[in-house]
Amino acid sequence: MQIQVKCSCGEGNCPEWAIVELQGVVEAQPSFVDRIQNLQIGVLCRPSSQENYTFTVGYHELTGSKVTLKKPILVLKKIKLQDKEEESEGDVSSTRVELDVIGVIRHKILFKTRPKALISSKDTSDHICKVLSMLISTICQRKSYCTKFRCATLIGSSCVNDKPDGCELYEDLKARPDDLKR
């Protein structure tokens, strides 16, 4: 039995695919598990001109970099073809399988550090995805504060609270001044 490997995209024209790789598993909230198509997983940022990247999934922030693969990876698609054999003796299968090279991967964005938790109790329910790291057994203790209103809202997005007094978490933290100083 032979399976031909072919490349229908023409020599040297194989489109480049990308991989974003992280440790752990991304889970959608239970109500969305059956219809995750089109759902946002997270936001990929490149903060500077270096090849460093952050990937924010839910309230977790991952840091990583773009890596050039030592060996390229081909993306293959299995194709089943109906064949008509001209001289058939006995049992001759009429389906042929081919592998088509539809892409090549030379770089990936790899995240291999522990996620940093950006906690906001209000925002977690707004986010549909959360990252469960298989390496983490305790939640990261650092809190990143929004400098505008000094509440623990996700850095980079606009704070949903207009008034500092209205920030529930701030009220909560006022009672524990040591946490604020961290």
Add this chain to the structure above:
Amino acid sequence: MDIIHPQAGCSGGAEAVLGLQSNSSISIAYHPLFGPHDDLMLLELDEKLLPEILHQRVTLRGQPDEDAVLCTSSKTYAVKFVGTSNSVFLIPPSDKVSELCDKKNDDSMVVASVIKVAPGCMELVEVAPKLDKLKLLLSQNPYSFSEASEMDFSEERNKTKIGLYRWYDLVERLQASDEELKLGLQSLSAVEIDGYWRILDDKYMNGILNMLLHNVILNDWSINALNEDDVLGTLETDGFPRNIAKHCLQVYCSKVDEGDGVSCKWKLEERRVCGHLAREILKEGKMKMEIFMEKWTRKFPDGMHASFDILEGEVLTEKLGVETWVYSFSLSSLPSTPAERFAILFRERPKWEWKDLQPYVRDLRVPGLSSEGLLLKYTRRTQPTMGAEPVFSAR
């Protein structure tokens, strides 16, 4: 199913990820057609194999119950699947890049879509071709005198194609690259007859060689300068088809010169001819050395001088009392995979000296393993005393 179809909005695809500028962000989302996509696979391979793939010279070969191997035109690789516990998000390129995206307003972000989370990747490991099956297949129906003399090509005859294999049939059944398969056929002295690859049975091979040697004597030919046309001509009149006669020349002789338009010259290869003669003599069983040497040398054509050493890899000797006996033990009858080869060698003899062992192991090929490595892996080396010959036994 077109998985590169852009979704509604601003689709950037793989280009958006790989070309992400400094101080920018993009959204990573599940593709509208996100799913398991079991027909999509990842294969890691060396840059130098890419041209082979792009020129359609690569196939996967094997029976449904065998592990798949990937064959280029000259090499064979085992395919291994390596799983990962990481989440590998696969992002295809987008169809329609950027024009749309350049006009994006500040609120919307370019989206790169993940079509699949890959469970792992396939890797290639170079392996020796699996050609033992070739001998098995071709031995099912060796070409013989009875078949050669049959002039009847009736319908019945043509229908029973058991044990008959064309090149394509062999390719479908064996896990080896085209070049390796060709070399395998050569090492079996197989010949293509009527489009089928055949090995000639012992009687037939013996018959044609004897006819050749007989003609050498009859016509007083020089064994170092046999004229191709003369040889083929006489063999044909003796009843051997020309292509088989040519094959006989290729098996037992080597070309001396091309002959520029004039017929080529060939010379008898001592090792191959004497090896065959020895095998014929020892067919019935082992023999005392003196008797063997007498019978063997008597069969030599004029001008051929060979010593017993030429038979390394063909025969073994054993001492019974004061006498030395010789018996047939041919490399060509041994399996090509190291584990099986060593098993049979040590079953034949528990201990081997290197000079006896070498002819039976020097053809073993395992990519990535040197011959020392092979010995280390499959044998135990002992040295009875300092300065004595090392002895190899089973592990």
